[in-house]
Amino acid sequence: MNGEWQALLSTGVPPLNRRAARDAYVRLCRLTKPRGSLGRLEAVVVRLAAITGEPLPRVEPASILVFAGDHGVALRGVSAYPPEVTGQMLENFRSGGAAISVLARRLGAELTVVDAGVRKAPAVSGVLRRSLGEGTQDITLGPAMDRATALASIAVGWEVAKEALDRGARLLVPGEMGIGNTTAAAAVASALTGLSPRLLVGRGTGLGQEGLQRKRAAVEAALAANRPDPADALDVLARVGGFELGGIAGAFLAAAFHRRPALVDGFIASAAALLAERLAPGARRFWIAGHRSAERGHRRVLRALRLRPLLELGLRLGEGTGAALALELVSAACTLQREMATFDEAGVSDREESGPG
Ligand SMILES: Cc1cc2ncn([C@H]3O[C@H](COP(=O)(O)O)[C@@H](O)[C@H]3O)c2cc1C
Numbered sequence: 001m002n003g004e005w006q007a008l009l010s011t012g013v014p015p016l017n018r019r020a021a022r023d024a025y026v027r028l029c030r031l032t033k034p035r036g037s038l039g040r041l042e043a044v045v046v047r048l049a050a051i052t053g054e055p056l057p058r059v060e061p062a063s064i065l066v067f068a069g070d071h072g073v074a075l076r077g078v079s080a081y082p083p084e085v086t087g088q089m090l091e092n093f094r095s096g097g098a099a100i101s102v103l104a105r106r107l108g109a110e111l112t113v114v115d116a117g118v119r120k121a122p123a124v125s126g127v128l129r130r131s132l133g134e135g136t137q138d139i140t141l142g143p144a145m146d147r148a149t150a151l152a153s154i155a156v157g158w159e160v161a162k163e164a165l166d167r168g169a170r171l172l173v174p175g176e177m178g179i180g181n182t183t184a185a186a187a188v189a190s191a192l193t194g195l196s197p198r199l200l201v202g203r204g205t206g207l208g209q210e211g212l213q214r215k216r217a218a219v220e221a222a223l224a225a226n227r228p229d230p231a232d233a234l235d236v237l238a239r240v241g242g243f244e245l246g247g248i249a250g251a252f253l254a255a256a257f258h259r260r261p262a263l264v265d266g267f268i269a270s271a272a273a274l275l276a277e278r279l280a281p282g283a284r285r286f287w288i289a290g291h292r293s294a295e296r297g298h299r300r301v302l303r304a305l306r307l308r309p310l311l312e313l314g315l316r317l318g319e320g321t322g323a324a325l326a327l328e329l330v331s332a333a334c335t336l337q338r339e340m341a342t343f344d345e346a347g348v349s350d351r352e353e354s355g356p357g
């Protein structure tokens, strides 16, 4: 199970392709527009070129991978919704009624739903069964899972992502579903950054003031009970993480090691990305942050990742929705790079360089 990806991990993250990045930049400068006028869309195109080695990058077909997992801590009143919602949403993802299902349809993107460890998962056809258990253990009492299971969760994400890349996906959008997972994500982020849970715990699905206090206390209790080793990301995942967090981390790693871009969604996906970055330093250069969510700690996690989100729309949903919305822009940036005319082609006068002549 731990074959290809662990061997690859030990080789280090591949380098970015500087030549393709330069070629992409040169073309952007020749397109019929004032130089630099497409702003951050230009930076996105240059980054995609550096990642893929293609000066005219494409992101279609894109593949959205939703990892679902349950959390023992969800029984502690840390979410505004009951834990059974995780399993119930599996059906909704497949039948097309979830937000991410709608966005996937709009984008023409493939949507893969992975049961990474849902409690009493309903038998839903079309959901990949990669279950690592009936939800994690309650992190306020002890570890979420053992180290071998944490490793297996990363392997699940890597393998599902690799399969999508083998089917031809040019960009990955890892998303998640798991009631209680903003609690686990806050604990992971706190352990990895050393920041206080106060700064990282937010209202998730919409907790009130009392619930927020309970959630903060739960994260503090989880960190006190487990004492995760901040220098050992796998230990952090095993002690205070979740199956879907491991899955997402594995998917991000697979993207980086296969030189494909991945878009980072909200708070939970970002915490998983931070785990992945700690496992393979430099992998972050293969990811583009899609959206900054309304969740309290997201800004700080993005800062730790040194990623600047494309959008800030106040979403607080997860599933990959913020990243999927950003994909519309990323896709537009690529189409502009491919289809705009150059000054030469259009017979438009380029800017006059300073100096004589
Ligand atoms: C119907 C429904 C659909 C969702 N889709 C994503 N989430 C989001 O909410 C959960 C995290 O918030 P918390 O930590 O407060 O439980 C995750 O499942 C996340 O994906 C949903 C939540 C609900 C209720």
Ligand SMILES: O=C(O)c1cccnc1
Pocket (backbone or CB within 6 Å): 182, 203, 204, 205, 265, 266, 267, 268, 269, 293, 294, 295, 298, 315, 316, 317, 318, 319
């Ligand atoms: O930022 C997120 O991913 C998020 C925030 C609240 C609830 N669910 C997800």
